[in-house]
Amino acid sequence: MVTTLSPTPRTATARRRPTPWLTQRRRRQLAGLALVSPALLVVGIFFLIPLVMTFWMSLHDWPLLGEHRWVGLDNYTRALHDRNWLDSVMFTLKYTVFITPLLFVSGLALAVLVNRPGRPARVFQTVFFLPVVIGFAAAAYLWLYLAQPGIGPLSDLSVHAGLGTRESNWFSTSAGALVVVVLMVVWKVTGMQMILLLSGLQAIPAEITEAARIDGAGPWKSFVHIVLPLLRPTLALVLVFSVAGSLLAFDQFFIMTAGGPSNSTITAVYQIYRTSFINFDLGYGAALSAQLMIVLGAVSAVQMLLLRKTDFS
Amino acid sequence: MAVAAAVATALLGLAACGGDDENTSSATDEPVGTATLWARDNQKGFINLLTGAYNSSHEGKVKVSVVPTGSFVQKFGTAAASGSGPDIASIDLVYLPYFASKGVLDDLTAVQDELPWKDSLSEAHRKLAVYEGKTYALPFTAEASVTFYNKDLFTKAGLDPDKPPTSYAQMLDAARAIKKLGGGNYGFVMAGQCGGCNIFEFAPHVWASGGEVLSQDGRSAQFDSPEVTDALEFYRTLWQEGLMAPSSKTDSGATQGSTFQSGKIGMVNLGAFFVQTLAADHKIDFGVAPIVGKDGGTASFAGGDEIAVTAGAKNKAVAYDFVKWATDEQAQTILAENSIVPVRTDLVGSIYGTDDDRYQVLGESMSTGRTPYSVVENAIINDNNGPWATMINKAVFGGGDVKAAQAEAQKAAQAIIDAG
Numbered sequence: 001m002v003t004t005l006s007p008t009p010r011t012a013t014a015r016r017r018p019t020p021w022l023t024q025r026r027r028r029q030l031a032g033l034a035l036v037s038p039a040l041l042v043v044g045i046f047f048l049i050p051l052v053m054t055f056w057m058s059l060h061d062w063p064l065l066g067e068h069r070w071v072g073l074d075n076y077t078r079a080l081h082d083r084n085w086l087d088s089v090m091f092t093l094k095y096t097v098f099i100t101p102l103l104f105v106s107g108l109a110l111a112v113l114v115n116r117p118g119r120p121a122r123v124f125q126t127v128f129f130l131p132v133v134i135g136f137a138a139a140a141y142l143w144l145y146l147a148q149p150g151i152g153p154l155s156d157l158s159v160h161a162g163l164g165t166r167e168s169n170w171f172s173t174s175a176g177a178l179v180v181v182v183l184m185v186v187w188k189v190t191g192m193q194m195i196l197l198l199s200g201l202q203a204i205p206a207e208i209t210e211a212a213r214i215d216g217a218g219p220w221k222s223f224v225h226i227v228l229p230l231l232r233p234t235l236a237l238v239l240v241f242s243v244a245g246s247l248l249a250f251d252q253f254f255i256m257t258a259g260g261p262s263n264s265t266i267t268a269v270y271q272i273y274r275t276s277f278i279n280f281d282l283g284y285g286a287a288l289s290a291q292l293m294i295v296l297g298a299v300s301a302v303q304m305l306l307l308r309k310t311d312f313s
Numbered sequence: 314m315a316v317a318a319a320v321a322t323a324l325l326g327l328a329a330c331g332g333d334d335e336n337t338s339s340a341t342d343e344p345v346g347t348a349t350l351w352a353r354d355n356q357k358g359f360i361n362l363l364t365g366a367y368n369s370s371h372e373g374k375v376k377v378s379v380v381p382t383g384s385f386v387q388k389f390g391t392a393a394a395s396g397s398g399p400d401i402a403s404i405d406l407v408y409l410p411y412f413a414s415k416g417v418l419d420d421l422t423a424v425q426d427e428l429p430w431k432d433s434l435s436e437a438h439r440k441l442a443v444y445e446g447k448t449y450a451l452p453f454t455a456e457a458s459v460t461f462y463n464k465d466l467f468t469k470a471g472l473d474p475d476k477p478p479t480s481y482a483q484m485l486d487a488a489r490a491i492k493k494l495g496g497g498n499y500g501f502v503m504a505g506q507c508g509g510c511n512i513f514e515f516a517p518h519v520w521a522s523g524g525e526v527l528s529q530d531g532r533s534a535q536f537d538s539p540e541v542t543d544a545l546e547f548y549r550t551l552w553q554e555g556l557m558a559p560s561s562k563t564d565s566g567a568t569q570g571s572t573f574q575s576g577k578i579g580m581v582n583l584g585a586f587f588v589q590t591l592a593a594d595h596k597i598d599f600g601v602a603p604i605v606g607k608d609g610g611t612a613s614f615a616g617g618d619e620i621a622v623t624a625g626a627k628n629k630a631v632a633y634d635f636v637k638w639a640t641d642e643q644a645q646t647i648l649a650e651n652s653i654v655p656v657r658t659d660l661v662g663s664i665y666g667t668d669d670d671r672y673q674v675l676g677e678s679m680s681t682g683r684t685p686y687s688v689v690e691n692a693i694i695n696d697n698n699g700p701w702a703t704m705i706n707k708a709v710f711g712g713g714d715v716k717a718a719q720a721e722a723q724k725a726a727q728a729i730i731d732a733g
Contacts, residue, residue: 064390065415148568149559150497150575167497171563172710258565259698260506262706266698277387278699279692279729 054286062283064276075287085288087263088271095267096246099182103242106186107193112223114194115201125198129191136188140255143184147171174264177257181265185252189245193238200234201227236307240300247296268292344373344634348400348626351389353382356403356454356618359651366647367638373631375401386691393417393623400626401635403453403618406441407512407695410531410688412621413444419622422448424633433659434640437615437684450619451636452656454648457678458513458614460605461573461587462580464598466491466498470579477602480609481518481547484580488556491579500556500579503548505710507566508702509695512685513614514582514604515705518544520683521606526701531687534726536704537719543607545708545715552709562710565697573597584616585675589652592669601671603678615682617656654679689733693726700725 058075062068079085114125131139146154149169158164170176204227212222228235250269253259259266266274272292276285352360357379364375378399380388386408392398394417404412412418425431425448431439438452464474470490478484488500504510516526524540527533535541551557558578560568570590573581576597582604591599603611620639622632638644642664645655649665658680666672687693694701704722708715 063415064387065394065412065417150572167559169559169563172559177563257563258506260563260565260706262711263698263703274696274698278696279689280390 054289057283058287058290060283062281062286064280064282068283071283075284076291078284079288079291084263084266085268085271088266088268091264091266092247092249092268095178095182095249096243098178099185099246100239100242102182102186103189103193104238106190107238108197110190110194111197111201115198125194128194131188132191132195134188136251137255139184139188140252143180143187144256147180171257172261174261177261177265181252181256184256185249189242193242196238196241197231197234200231203234204230232307236304239307240303243299243303244296247292247299342630344371344630346628346631347374347376348628348631348635350375350377350401350403350635351380351385351399352377352403353385353405354379355382359648359653360403362651363639363644363647366643367635371634371638373628373634375631375635390417393625396625398623398625400628400632401620401622403620404450406438406450406615406617406619406684407687407690409441409450409619409621410444410686411690413442413447413449414688417624418449419624419626419629419632420447420449421451421622421633421636424622424637425451428637428640430640430657430659433657435615435617435656435658435679435682437682438617438619438656441684441686442619442621450621451640452617453620453639454617455654455656455679455682456584456586456616457654457675457682458517458582458584458604458616459674459678460580460582460602461591462487462600462602463573463576463578464600465576466494466579467600470494474598474600477600478580479605481543481605481607484605485547485550485556488551488579489554492554492556496577498577498579499558501551501561502558502564502569502572502578502581503561503709504564504566504569505562505706506564506697506702508697508699510566510569511702511705512694513584513616515544515548516685517582517604517612517614517683518547518606520612521604521610522608523606523610527685527687529686531685532730534693534700534723534730536700536726537716537723540607541719542715545705545719547607548705548709549715562706585652585654585672588666588669588671588675599671601674603674611678613678613682615679615684617654687730689729692729700729 057068059070059072060068061071061074110128114121114128134142146152147170149155149167155164155166155168155170158168159166164170170180208230209222209226212226217225248269249267250273253265253267253270254273257265259270268288269292272285272288275281275288350360350364360377360379364377368374385405389398389402389404390412393412393415398417409418421442425439428434428451434452435455438455439448442448442450442452460477462474462477467474467487470487470493472487472490478487484501491498491500503514512526519526519538519540522540522543524538524544525535526538526541527535548557552561558572560572564572569581570583570587572578573583574591574594574597588601591597604613605611620636622629622636626632640656642657642660645657645660646664649655649661652666654675655661655665656679661676661679662673665676685694693699696702700722703725704718707713707718707721711718
């Protein structure tokens with residue numbers, strides 16, 4: 001026993017001296033790498049490789065069928081003078097500016113409303129959250145029917161409210177179409193924002209608001225000076241989600257307005273879809289996607305920076 | 314020695330493979346084995362009946378895959394580009410010039426020449442299948458656009474239900490009379506936000522008046538022709554006088570049929586598929602008339618599908634055999650029995666809708682129908698936000714100048730054509 005065991009420590013020490021690289025630290029690093037490698041693989045295959053391919057395609061004249069040809073940055077310079085693209089970007093920004101505060105205020109209001117103990121609050125929380133569960137396309141079709149002139153229940157309601165006739169077509173002006181789409185999106189997305197903000201509200205320790213109240217702060221003052229500042233990290237998250245989602249808007253307009261009337265409701269992603277899959281110009285579509293991605297990254301980064309320091313407060 | 318033998322075997326193997334490929338490519342080869350066919354989901358009703366009949370009477374078999382209508386062009390395009398496409402594809406004829414020009418379809422000139430009835434196949438279909446002198450598909454199913462009118466409303470409005478309008482002026486008079494009935498009745502309905510609908514429904518007005526929307530070779534757009542102006546102004550009058558249903562302005566094609574089915578619409582331009590819908594509905598006593606020109610004359614859009622063999626097809630023998638069979642009397646009769654207009658002008662009178670004279674108008678319209686030829690059809694016409702749809706939407710429903718809308722669309726369409 002002793003003789004068989006004795007060489008093992010000797011060789012081990014002998015081996016450790018010339019090759020001491022497999023230290024405890026290295027071992028843990030390797031284990032860590034092994035553990036994250038599945039995630040890296042997924043990110044690589046489904047995000048990084050397509051990203052690089054998109055960029056590669058954007059440097060080519062790349063039709064759906066047929067030969068592709070290297071054109072360098074031509075697609076990018078073409079986009080700068082493309083009226084259709086610039087119009088769609090402007091419309092997307094307009095939509096984002098319009099809908100972000102609406103979503104935010106309604107989400108926060110609902111979160112404050114349901115932020116109380118008891119069963120009724122849970123019931124309302126569920127009711128407000130239900131539209132989130134429906135798919136975006138299904139919700140768009142639902143509202144398209146609801147607002148259809150002559151047959152939709154919403155036009156019936158509007159007659160009773162004195163807002164129009166049974167035959168008025170809300171999709172016939174770009175403002176009207178935008179309002180119907182925005183109503184649909186608010187109905188659909190507010191519940192999600194409410195849940196996120198609610199979790200932020202519930203993370204605020206009761207002692208702080210209590211202390212503020214003892215110091216004489218009314219409900220409005222304690223909301224503005226205590227709740228909102230402490231909510232900032234959640235606000236950052238909600239705003240980034242909401243702005244990114246609005247900049248990427250597509251299905252609601254594709255289904256409800258088909259870009260009309262007279263192409264006044266075409267979003268950036270809609271334009272990318274048209275370029276790639278109606279005009280079959282994949283290279284140019286890829287260049288437009290790359291531009292949108294840069295804008296999206298920049299907007300998110302700015303928002304993060306603006307709201308970051310509160311993470312340490 | 315051993316090495317040489319191995320090389321020889323390998324070469325023989327290669328030669329055998331090559332030979333196999335050539336054999337399956339040949340039209341004269343025995344059609345055995347299975348070929349795959351892609352069709353769209355709106356063909357589900359008849360496509361399996363058709364392949365069923367073929368499979369039970371032939372040694373070769375055809376297997377159908379149904380692809381969603383809305384994404385057929387993209388799916389087929391990507392599959393063809395990556396070599397994973399089907400052997401046979403049923404393709405909307407307006408897309409044929411595009412696919413033929415991109416080299417994804419097999420040359421079927423010789424196959425078509427073998428058909429004894431090739432000269433009685435729909436002329437519009439045959440024209441669309443030709444690219445640079447070669448034929449890339451055979452006519453398969455037909456569709457024609459006509460004017461449907463509500464006979465009850467015509468009677469109520471004091472119009473003769475057996476004398477449908479024959480000019481723009483008469484259509485306007487009929488629409489005004491129907492609107493005058495009140496009660497939410499309208500003279501006309503269209504899909505004002507739909508490019509594909511309006512090449513089918515609106516362009517025949519232009520053709521019937523002697524105009525064009527594209528040149529014969531598809532190399533120049535003619536959106537600014539005076540006949541297009543007349544037709545746009547005709548529709549604008551319908552809209553501005555309140556004779557057109559309000560949904561017309563924003564309909565992307567989803568609701569115009571059901572709006573007519575509500576019984577409150579005098580006239581609508583639609584296709585053969587709608588005869589079946591209305592007949593099954595039993596609610597409306599409807600008439601079918603050809604689409605009219607400004608001062609008379611009639612025209613129709615010849616739509617439908619062609620059937621093609623892909624360039625990368627694995628079983629070309631069965632594919633060739635099937636596409637030939639698809640145009641023969643047995644196959645075309647199956648189509649006719651399922652309310653699809655046949656593409657055989659020599660048979661249409663005897664196999665299609667023989668019990669209902671309303672079908673006869675469709676059969677005749679198909680025989681004389683037209684289809685614009687363009688390799689960029691999808692971008693200039695079918696795109697709901699493209700030049701054609703935008704021009705119609707602006708000119709008919711917008712308050713601005715009709716000619717300015719035409720000029721803008723003309724420029725945009727020509728730019729797309731020139732870019733290829």
